[in-house]
Amino acid sequence: MFHGFDTEPAARPLRRAQWLAMLARAPVSLLEPALAQHAETPPQWLRAPETGLVMVQGRAGGTGERFNLGEVTVTRCALRLGGDAPQPGAAVGVAYVLGRSHRHAQLAAVADALLQDPAQQAALDARLLAPVRAHLSALRAQRHARAQASKVEFFTVAREAGGADMDEDDSE
Amino acid sequence: MNANMLSTLGAGFTDAALGSQAVFRSALQALSHPGRIVELSHDAQAPSQGHGASAALLLALLDPDCRLWLSPSLAGSDAAAWLRFHTGCVLVEEPAQAQFAWIGQGDACPPLDAFAQGSDAYPDQSATCVIDVMEVSAPAEGNLPRWTLRGPGIQDRTVLAVEGLAPAFAAQWSANHALFPRGVDVFLAAPRRIAGLPRATRIEQEA
Numbered sequence: 249m250f251h252g253f254d255t256e257p258a259a260r261p262l263r264r265a266q267w268l269a270m271l272a273r274a275p276v277s278l279l280e281p282a283l284a285q286h287a288e289t290p291p292q293w294l295r296a297p298e299t300g301l302v303m304v305q306g307r308a309g310g311t312g313e314r315f316n317l318g319e320v321t322v323t324r325c326a327l328r329l330g331g332d333a334p335q336p337g338a339a340v341g342v343a344y345v346l347g348r349s350h351r352h353a354q355l356a357a358v359a360d361a362l363l364q365d366p367a368q369q370a371a372l373d374a375r376l377l378a379p380v381r382a383h384l385s386a387l388r389a390q391r392h393a394r395a396q397a398s399k400v401e402f403f404t405v406a407r408e409a410g411g412a413d414m415d416e417d418d419s420e
Numbered sequence: 421m422n423a424n425m426l427s428t429l430g431a432g433f434t435d436a437a438l439g440s441q442a443v444f445r446s447a448l449q450a451l452s453h454p455g456r457i458v459e460l461s462h463d464a465q466a467p468s469q470g471h472g473a474s475a476a477l478l479l480a481l482l483d484p485d486c487r488l489w490l491s492p493s494l495a496g497s498d499a500a501a502w503l504r505f506h507t508g509c510v511l512v513e514e515p516a517q518a519q520f521a522w523i524g525q526g527d528a529c530p531p532l533d534a535f536a537q538g539s540d541a542y543p544d545q546s547a548t549c550v551i552d553v554m555e556v557s558a559p560a561e562g563n564l565p566r567w568t569l570r571g572p573g574i575q576d577r578t579v580l581a582v583e584g585l586a587p588a589f590a591a592q593w594s595a596n597h598a599l600f601p602r603g604v605d606v607f608l609a610a611p612r613r614i615a616g617l618p619r620a621t622r623i624e625q626e627a
Contacts, residue, residue, distance in 0.1 A: 293431065294431050295432075295505075328431075340429065342426070
């Protein structure tokens with residue numbers, strides 16, 4: 249499931265899809281300080297940041313027929329690090345993020361390009377992805393707590409009867 | 421496209437609007453003065469397969485609504501990935517489905533009537549072919565086989581020498597010309613320059 253991307257990859261190596269999903273939802277305020285030195289020089293743009301619409305599709309209950317839910321604004325870009333004359337074959341960073349922030353797309357793509365380099369991956373994971381992971385799980389916990397506060401317990405006859413049976417079993 | 425292909429991909433025009441407008445201007449020049457040699461200056465990092473001039477020309481002309489046919493040496497190469505990435509064009513298998521075609525140097529060019537010819541009511545629905553050739557030049561004298569071109573856009577006559585084109589082309593071209601107003605338009609592309617052959621142009625072969 250989608251939230252599986254947020255959790256710490258215990259023994260498995262970090263996969264690209266995971267960090268792309270995290271970077272897309274990370275707030276710019278977390279990306280900016282961690283990537284400031286890499287994002288100073290303008291990259292070589294393969295595809296400059298551009299904003300467009302993407303149709304989001306859904307399935308009722310996750311299983312029904314597919315239907316069009318609505319369009320969302322998405323900004324994407326692709327870049328290669330190293331200024332105007334990057335090394336040929338240098339990793340290309342891509343980013344697709346919700347919203348219209350070109351800066352967010354650029355920072356996410358820079359991070360993607362850096363994370364593809366195994367030498368930098370561990371350091372960047374600690375400096376950038378760990379705070380993002382913490383932020384996203386805090387958000388989720390907050391939302392969960394808010395939903396939990398409005399939870400209603402419905403007691404049904406079947407459940408009470410079942411509970412009574414259990415008690416009897418216990419006493420015997 | 422996989423990640424390896426993406427990492428070898430060249431950039432497009434530095435400024436997409438200005439770069440493609442400059443190339444489009446050259447394409448207009450080439451088609452409105454058939455046979456005139458037009459230098460194509462651009463700053464795109466063209467793919468390794470195919471000529472740089474034809475790559476830049478197609479980069480300027482194509483968009484996601486366009487269907488493109490590639491000759492065998494270009495299909496599946498970095499040129500195909502490059503055009504797909506930068507323009508979003510649709511690659512098709514059959515020449516007849518294509519609005520644009522790019523024929524690599526040395527590849528057998530399908531007969532021109534294999535491409536979409538348009539109809540009398542809609543002659544604009546015909547295909548535009550970009551054919552890579554070794555060299556195009558306008559020799560005053562010389563022993564190169566030359567064409568004399570006549571037709572709209574040419575004051576009197578234009579001389580054009582093309583190296584590296586199949587000999588059958590001239591015969592196919594006169595059949596193509598006879599279909600007017602239907603028929604395909606052709607760009608002949610050398611590595612750095614292009615010449616246009618709109619369907620209205622007649623070719624007279626010289627010895």
